[in-house]
Amino acid sequence: MSTLSVSSDAELIIARERVELLRAEITRHNHRYYVLDAPEISDAEYDALFRELKRLETAFPELASADSPTQTVGAAPGRTFAVVEHRLRMLSLGNAFNAEELLAWRQRAADLLDREEWTFVTEPKIDGLAIALVYERGCLVRAATRGDGRAGEDVTANLRAIDSIPNELWGNPPPLFEVRGEVYMPKAGFDAMNANIAALNEERQAEGRAALTLYANPRNAAAGSVRQKDPSVTASRPLNIGIYQLGWCDDAPTPDSHWETLGWLAEFGLPTTPEVARHDGIDDALATCEAWNQRRDAQVFEMDGVVVKVDDLNLQADLGIVGREPRWAIAWKFPPQEASTVVEQILVNVGRTGSINPYARLRPVRVGGVEVKNATLHNLDDIRRKDIREGDTVVIRRAGEVIPQVVRPVLERRKDSAEWEMPSVCPGTTCGELDCANEHCGGDRGRLDICEGAWCGAPVSRQDDDVDFYCSNRHCPAIVQRALEHFASRGAMDIRGLGEKLIKLLLREGAIRDPADIYTLPDRLEALARIPGLGQVKRRKGEDLYEVGDRLRNLAEAIRWSKTRGLAHLLVGLGIRHVGSENATLLADEFGSLDAILLAPREALAAVEGVGPIIAESIVDWALDGENWSLAHRLQTAGVEDEIQRVAGAPAETPLEGLRFVLTGRFGAITRPQAEAQLKALGAGIGSSVSKNTTALFAGEAAGSKRKKAESLKLPIWDEHRLIDGLANPATILDWLAESEPSNAD
Ligand code: IVH
Numbered sequence: 001m002s003t004l005s006v007s008s009d010a011e012l013i014i015a016r017e018r019v020e021l022l023r024a025e026i027t028r029h030n031h032r033y034y035v036l037d038a039p040e041i042s043d044a045e046y047d048a049l050f051r052e053l054k055r056l057e058t059a060f061p062e063l064a065s066a067d068s069p070t071q072t073v074g075a076a077p078g079r080t081f082a083v084v085e086h087r088l089r090m091l092s093l094g095n096a097f098n099a100e101e102l103l104a105w106r107q108r109a110a111d112l113l114d115r116e117e118w119t120f121v122t123e124p125k126i127d128g129l130a131i132a133l134v135y136e137r138g139c140l141v142r143a144a145t146r147g148d149g150r151a152g153e154d155v156t157a158n159l160r161a162i163d164s165i166p167n168e169l170w171g172n173p174p175p176l177f178e179v180r181g182e183v184y185m186p187k188a189g190f191d192a193m194n195a196n197i198a199a200l201n202e203e204r205q206a207e208g209r210a211a212l213t214l215y216a217n218p219r220n221a222a223a224g225s226v227r228q229k230d231p232s233v234t235a236s237r238p239l240n241i242g243i244y245q246l247g248w249c250d251d252a253p254t255p256d257s258h259w260e261t262l263g264w265l266a267e268f269g270l271p272t273t274p275e276v277a278r279h280d281g282i283d284d285a286l287a288t289c290e291a292w293n294q295r296r297d298a299q300v301f302e303m304d305g306v307v308v309k310v311d312d313l314n315l316q317a318d319l320g321i322v323g324r325e326p327r328w329a330i331a332w333k334f335p336p337q338e339a340s341t342v343v344e345q346i347l348v349n350v351g352r353t354g355s356i357n358p359y360a361r362l363r364p365v366r367v368g369g370v371e372v373k374n375a376t377l378h379n380l381d382d383i384r385r386k387d388i389r390e391g392d393t394v395v396i397r398r399a400g401e402v403i404p405q406v407v408r409p410v411l412e413r414r415k416d417s418a419e420w421e422m423p424s425v426c427p428g429t430t431c432g433e434l435d436c437a438n439e440h441c442g443g444d445r446g447r448l449d450i451c452e453g454a455w456c457g458a459p460v461s462r463q464d465d466d467v468d469f470y471c472s473n474r475h476c477p478a479i480v481q482r483a484l485e486h487f488a489s490r491g492a493m494d495i496r497g498l499g500e501k502l503i504k505l506l507l508r509e510g511a512i513r514d515p516a517d518i519y520t521l522p523d524r525l526e527a528l529a530r531i532p533g534l535g536q537v538k539r540r541k542g543e544d545l546y547e548v549g550d551r552l553r554n555l556a557e558a559i560r561w562s563k564t565r566g567l568a569h570l571l572v573g574l575g576i577r578h579v580g581s582e583n584a585t586l587l588a589d590e591f592g593s594l595d596a597i598l599l600a601p602r603e604a605l606a607a608v609e610g611v612g613p614i615i616a617e618s619i620v621d622w623a624l625d626g627e628n629w630s631l632a633h634r635l636q637t638a639g640v641e642d643e644i645q646r647v648a649g650a651p652a653e654t655p656l657e658g659l660r661f662v663l664t665g666r667f668g669a670i671t672r673p674q675a676e677a678q679l680k681a682l683g684a685g686i687g688s689s690v691s692k693n694t695t696a697l698f699a700g701e702a703a704g705s706k707r708k709k710a711e712s713l714k715l716p717i718w719d720e721h722r723l724i725d726g727l728a729n730p731a732t733i734l735d736w737l738a739e740s741e742p743s744n745a746d
Helices: 009-035 043-059 099-113 156-160 187-206 218-226 231-236 258-267 282-298 313-319 380-386 477-488 500-508 521-528 550-562 567-573 581-591 594-599 602-606 612-623 626-637 672-681 705-712 720-728 731-740
Strands: 083-085 094-096 120-126 129-136 139-145 151-153 176-184 240-250 277-279 303-310 329-333 338-350 355-367 370-376 393-397 405-409 469-471 536-540 543-547 660-664 696-699
Touching (some): 009 043, 094 099, 099 313, 099 329, 120 282, 129 240, 176 218, 303 313, 338 477, 477 500, 521 550, 567 581, 594 612, 602 612, 612 626, 660 672, 672 720, 696 731
Parallel strands (some): 094 329, 660 696
Antiparallel strands (some): 120 303, 129 139, 129 176, 303 329, 393 405, 536 543
8 A cells, every 4th residue: 555645647757767766877877886896976975866766655655565675685695706605694784874863773673672771882893895704613614795694605614714814713612603794995905906907008008908907996906806717916905805794603692782792703804894882872872873984984994984873782673673774773874975977077276395286176076065166187197097987977086184186087978088187387366256357367267357467488397307397497486375375374373363365465576575574574564554454444533544453463473383383383384395294303303403404414314213314305305505504594584493392391381281272263362273283382282073982072162073972971161261361370270170070069
């Protein structure tokens, strides 16, 4: 009987057509993914098709079919391997994309079980391929892929060749049993393997042989490696396994809970999924799922979510299975990191060292919860290796905070296109206006009639052993702009308020040319106030009066403050090639002053542990340049601290030792890094995420998810006033903590 009695014939006809189309599409994508290891669409696009089909089948039950992809798993085994029937069907998992869906899953289970409380287990959901291993008298006798869930491919010889999968078990395992797990390729192994294939391809190309295809991601690489005809090839691949389930077991008692089962299997030497956790309730499990999202990139393997399982195996049996999914487990899916979109244009920008960096202007698409419009393309070799062209549909990937990358083109969707060429002259400009009329600006032109930005136009070239092309003009407007941005950035001199736009304006007005000029700005505030947008304009008696307002006063304060950033930050700010914060600190500690570093012989620099010959060479080259010398000298004359302040006497007081703070949102009177540095100097630890180990959260304006998390953990949340007061008088922080302790009086 139809649950949707009002569905008209016309609706049903349209729905049937769509359902058939979706089924055909999903089956085709299943084949590409599971059998050919060559997916054509991203996981998120696949999930969207799948969800749409599920929704239609629920709304129109008359269209249900046992062989719909929503009722079956994976794809039928291919023809390369013998077929193995699974004694117990290998299932798939339902998905939860947010907290509501996870809680609804728990509620459905609670209604069926007629109870409210039980324990859960959470495990990383490893993105690899499912494998069933049968052990007889402790020896691996059969390994099979999941296939369509009922029958898979016999890959025993290949899995026996993988070192990390035990061929023989320890201890006293049951006489005959099957375990299930996910075979995966660690991310580092994947990168190394693809790099090897790329190197091989260069040789093949030289010999006129066809190139081998690179693997799209670690999952495909694992699947491709397991399904090799020659086991020695599988053996050469960096593969591992995470066992997540006991399939079946003959003639031996087995534990009553999933948690204990994993411990029991580990005793026989089976590598069970790492970082499994047990939870008293769903709220705790949910907090773990949310926390995992922040840590997914730190794992050695690719994770696409967290599996939440009912721990008690009797309860699992009571809950049973619906369709192809157990009711006792669900996959909490992370927001997708991959999506496909179109490369509208390939453009370049100029880095502070003069490198010409290609990037893709994309048709906007949402990935990992944010809209992405641009993605890096690294360099020409990378563009050629991946074969990316304007107009291509491409898969892009955004992992964590990292800049989005173009992973690969979808060649099936390529129309006529030509290879992209690197521009022969530098397009560097200070303009940067998207609507500028300057034909060299690279933006959509049209609005501004006259571009006020300078344009470089110098020849671009690269050395034989370099992957990057460089602009040949050291006064290239883009290089000057980037060098100033770098000098003022957080990791260097941290001059609050001096960002890209203001630097652009000051350059255009001729107010600065290099970092040393920045320190002359505080003495020129009245003149700067006359630049539109910088000062405060008051109209008196029909005349415009320009006053130094808060913006300029704060800027002057930030510039003065930056003089005390210290030698290591100054070194970073100079932008010497290869000198980052870590080796700048090592150099500052070793030599103590800027002069000593710039005058040190190459060997002395290279001898510093962690510095080495390449960085030493780069420092010497920098110091040999007259313009650089003069810059260093002018910074010193401006009073920028260029020596390590070694304070003799009593050790610094650390009254906040043992406390751990998180700072979030915007603060007005102090920057976050400044506040964090001061808290650290007082002995406190600083965390990047809120957890139960956090002492308190300092929340500025527009604090978002961290504030919510702190609220849910009932942590003290303090505003900017408290931050400033606390830094001035740390003892008060201890008082506030004592106040916020729950009272025992009642
Ligand atoms: S439990 C009833 N635990 O995810 C199925 N699966 O999307 C029991 N997977 O087919 C699966 N890590 O291949 C489970 N810790 C984990 C997992 C995991 C990865 C895979 C597995 C499964 C697929 C479902």
